[in-house]
Structure formats: C-alpha cells, structure tokens
Amino acid sequence: xTPLTIAVLGSGPVGRALAGAFSGLGHAxxxxxxDPATTTxxxxxxxxxxxxxxxxxxxxxxxxxGCDLVVNASGGDVTxxxxxxxxxxxxxxxxxxxxxxxxDHSQGFPPRLSxxxxxxxxxxxxRAHPRLRVVKSLNTMNNAVMADPRRLGSSTTVFVSGxxxxxxxxxxxxxxxxxxxxxxxxxxxxTARGPEMWLALWVRTAVALGTSDFNLKVVRA
Amino acid sequence: xTPLTIAVLGSGPVGRALAGAFSGLGHAxxxxxxDPATTTxxxxxxxxxxxxxxxxxxxxxxxxxGCDLVVNASGGDVTxxxxxxxxxxxxxxxxxxxxxxxxDHSQGFPPRLSxxxxxxxxxxxxRAHPRLRVVKSLNTMNNAVMADPRRLGSSTTVFVSGxxxxxxxxxxxxxxxxxxxxxxxxxxxxTARGPEMWLALWVRTAVALGTSDFNLKVVRA
Numbered sequence: 001x002t003p004l005t006i007a008v009l010g011s012g013p014v015g016r017a018l019a020g021a022f023s024g025l026g027h028a029x030x031x032x033x034x035d036p037a038t039t040t041x042x043x044x045x046x047x048x049x050x051x052x053x054x055x056x057x058x059x060x061x062x063x064x065x066g067c068d069l070v071v072n073a074s075g076g077d078v079t080x081x082x083x084x085x086x087x088x089x090x091x092x093x094x095x096x097x098x099x100x101x102x103x104d105h106s107q108g109f110p111p112r113l114s115x116x117x118x119x120x121x122x123x124x125x126x127r128a129h130p131r132l133r134v135v136k137s138l139n140t141m142n143n144a145v146m147a148d149p150r151r152l153g154s155s156t157t158v159f160v161s162g163x164x165x166x167x168x169x170x171x172x173x174x175x176x177x178x179x180x181x182x183x184x185x186x187x188x189x190x191t192a193r194g195p196e197m198w199l200a201l202w203v204r205t206a207v208a209l210g211t212s213d214f215n216l217k218v219v220r221a
Numbered sequence: 222x223t224p225l226t227i228a229v230l231g232s233g234p235v236g237r238a239l240a241g242a243f244s245g246l247g248h249a250x251x252x253x254x255x256d257p258a259t260t261t262x263x264x265x266x267x268x269x270x271x272x273x274x275x276x277x278x279x280x281x282x283x284x285x286x287g288c289d290l291v292v293n294a295s296g297g298d299v300t301x302x303x304x305x306x307x308x309x310x311x312x313x314x315x316x317x318x319x320x321x322x323x324x325d326h327s328q329g330f331p332p333r334l335s336x337x338x339x340x341x342x343x344x345x346x347x348r349a350h351p352r353l354r355v356v357k358s359l360n361t362m363n364n365a366v367m368a369d370p371r372r373l374g375s376s377t378t379v380f381v382s383g384x385x386x387x388x389x390x391x392x393x394x395x396x397x398x399x400x401x402x403x404x405x406x407x408x409x410x411x412t413a414r415g416p417e418m419w420l421a422l423w424v425r426t427a428v429a430l431g432t433s434d435f436n437l438k439v440v441r442a
Binding site: 095113114116117141151152154155157159165177184185187191193194195197198200201202203204205207208209213214215216217219220221 | 289329333334337338339373374375377380389405406408412414415416418419421422423424426428429430432434435436437438439440441442
C-alpha cells in the first residue's frame with residue numbers, strides 16, 4: 001500500500017508495538033505522548049527508540065499535524081482526554097483507528113467495563129469527533145499479536161467496526177499488511193460494542209491460560 | 222462415562238438439540254416443558270420425538286425427579302421462572318448445567334444483555350439455588366455446534382465456569398463425549414460474565430457472516 005503518515009497516540013506498550021510495526025512496513029510514524037521529555041527519558045522508550053530510529057516522539061497535538069491516519073493507542077480510561085489534547089478538530093475526514101478498551105480497574109481485578117451493552121468507547125470517540133472517521137479494530141488481542149499475528153502460527157480473526165466504508169478499507173489494508181488474514185467487517189460503529197465486550201472473556205481466558213499470547217479465531221462450518 | 226439420568230429443561234431448539242445428543246450418548250433423558258400436552262402437539266416436537274423415542278417429555282417439576290444432572294436450556298428471559306417451576310430445592314448437590322444467555326430482545330435487534338459486567342445470569346442461577354452446583358457452559362455457540370462441534374471440521378473452544386471442581390469435571394466429561402476437545406476452565410461462577418458478554422460479539426459476527434454456524438477457537442502461541 002502507499003506509504004502513510006501515521007500518528008500513534010499513546011507511548012505505552014500498545015503504542016510502541018504499533019508504531020514500530022507501522023514503521024517497519026515503511027510508513028512515516030510519529031508517536032504522540034503527553035510529555036515527550038518524560039517519555040523519551042524512560043529506559044523502555046530509549047531501547048525501543050534505538051530499534052525504530054525514524055519514529056519521532058512529539059506531543060499529541062504536534063503528532064497529528066499532516067497525518068493520514070490517527071491511531072488511538074492510549075488507555076481507555078484516558079482516551080477521550082488524550083484525543084482532546086490532540087486537537088483533532090483541525091482534521092477533517094481523517095481516519096481514526098481506535099484500538100482502546102474501556103477497562104475500569106478501579107474495582108480491582110478482573111477489570112469491569114466502564115461502558116458496555118448500550119454504548120461503547122468506539123461510539124463515544126466517534127460522537128466526540130464527528131469530523132473524523134472512526135474505525136474500531138485490534139482491541140481484541142494483546143499488543144504483540146496486534147503487531148504480528150503470525151506469531152500464533154495459525155490464522156486468527158480481527159474485526160472492524162465503523163460508519164465509513166473507505167475508512168474500513170484503509171484500516172483493512174493496514175491490518176493485512178501486518179499479517180491479519182481474516183478481517184470480519186461487523187458493520188457500523190455501534191458494532192464496536194461486540195469486540196469491546198469480548199474483553200470480559202479475553203481477560204478471564206488470559207488468567208485461565210496464564211498468558212495473553214492468544215487470539216480468537218472464528219471457525220466457520 | 223457412566224450413563225446419567227439427565228433432565229433437560231426447555232423444549233425449544235436448544236433443549237431438543239441437547240436432549241437428543243445426550244440420549245444418543247446413552248444417557249436417560251427427560252425433556253422438561255411448561256405444558257407437555259402443548260409441547261408434544263407441536264409438529265417440530267413430534268418429528269424430533271420420532272428420532273428420539275426414548276426421551277420422555279414431562280413437566281419441569283417431574284423431569285428433575287431422580288436426575289443426576291439438570292440442564293437449563295430455557296431462554297435467559299425465563300430461566301429463573303423455569304427453575305422456580307422445577308422445584309429444584311428438593312435436590313441437594315445436583316449439578317445444574319446452565320447454557321442460557323441473558324438476551325433482552327425488548328429493545329429490538331441486536332439484543333442487549335439484561336445482566337452483564339458486574340453480574341451474570343449464571344451467578345443469579347447459583348444464588349437462587351445455593352444447594353445446586355451450577356456450571357455455566359455451552360452458551361457461547363448455537364445449538365447445532367453445542368451438540369456436535371465436529372460439524373465445524375476444526376477444533377473449537379468451550380468454557381466452563383463454576384464454584385465446584387467435581388461439577389465442572391462431570392460437565393467436562395459430558396462435553397468431551399459430545400466432541401468438544403478444547404475445554405477451558407475459567408474459574409468460579411463469577412467468570413460466567415465472560416462467556417455471557419461474548420454474546421454481544423457472537424450476535425454481530427453472526428450478522429456479518431450471515432450464519433450462526435460458527436464457533437470461536439482460542440488460538441495459543
């Protein structure tokens with residue numbers, strides 16, 4: 001696919017994994033973070049940055065300037081705040097890939113969902129930023145599998161939800177380039193409720209297996 | 222495994238599928254229904270009954286007398302009422318396999334869940350019937366796959382949740398006999414929240430695929 005300029009918002013493990021993977025595919029990637037000085041001073045960031053020297057780290061607001069695609073890789077509890085700091089209303093029609101989950105850890109483990117059933121974080125993001133085209137995807141697996149699904153040795157499934165067909169096509173191309181070979185288009189952004197509510201089973205399966213290095217495959221007859 | 226006496230409560234497609242499958246495995250099966258005269262007069266019941274002549278149809282309360290295992294195959298919206306009619310408090314320590322889902326169709330399609338996130342129907346059943354040993358399982362797939370997972374041509378995953386290890390072992394033996402070759406024990410009955418919340422993704426995946434003839438496989442690295 002044509003190289004894109006991608007702003008990955010969130011400098012935690014998910015953001016680093018996706019920024020590195022997209023950079024490895026030849027895209028121009030900027031990693032957005034709240035405080036670049038603090039982030040770049042972290043040892044885990046420094047070692048990651050050595051492996052991905054072309055990825056620039058900047059503020060959320062600077063990261064999105066001129067980008068073709070915004071990736072929300074921030075935690076679900078701060079997603080709306082992070083997207084607010086990125087000043088996304090300067091953008092028009094830009095695709096926003098939302099990989100976050102509305103996990104509420106305040107009541108202990110396992111986390112509950114802060115929004116579910118009749119709404120979703122994906123829908124909240126779309127409502128907060130109506131000029132962007134939100135696609136929910138990749139939230140159903142850990143960051144290592146997001147970036148390299150072939151590590152599991154067998155085809156697994158990833159979902160896309162969003163109101164705009166072209167936006168989902170762009171994200172699907174990107175997913176395919178990462179190695180995702182079974183992309184299921186669930187429909188509009190309200191269908192994000194499904195992949196987000198899967199987290200309740202994902203987290204308990206991770207406990208039972210003693211690892212998060214797994215993914216679901218939708219096995220058809 | 223040793224032949225059991227199994228009371229399957231619910232005479233809809235799920236109940237018929239499971240009662241037929243358990244009977245086919247050599248267990249003594251009674252199908253419980255609200256009104257046996259009305260149920261047995263239905264054409265779909267008559268044709269099913271012809272294929273499974275040893276399965277008796279009786280009231281919920283009669284069905285459970287002397288059984289080794291109760292299977293709740295009633296709809297989630299009537300589960301607590303059905304189990305009330307079955308007068309389960311006469312039983313002590315009996316295993317109750319709950320395959321229902323708390324689907325609320327009152328707001329249209331897709332259904333929402335009537336309970337989720339901080340509670341589950343499996344937990345409600347266990348709280349309502351503390352003398353029984355509730356195991357949640359099989360609710361994550363359609364009734365054809367429940368009864369015959371090999372129809373999918375590839376291994377898929379089924380989950381068990383429950384407070385009693387022996388009860389889960391009994392259910393696991395039964396699942397294995399049906400052809401389920403990947404049983405994941407999630408833990409106590411509170412873990413039923415995971416498999417029940419998966420329904421939000423299951424129903425949207427069924428729409429996207431145009432079929433419910435699928436199941437999930439947890440693919441490990």
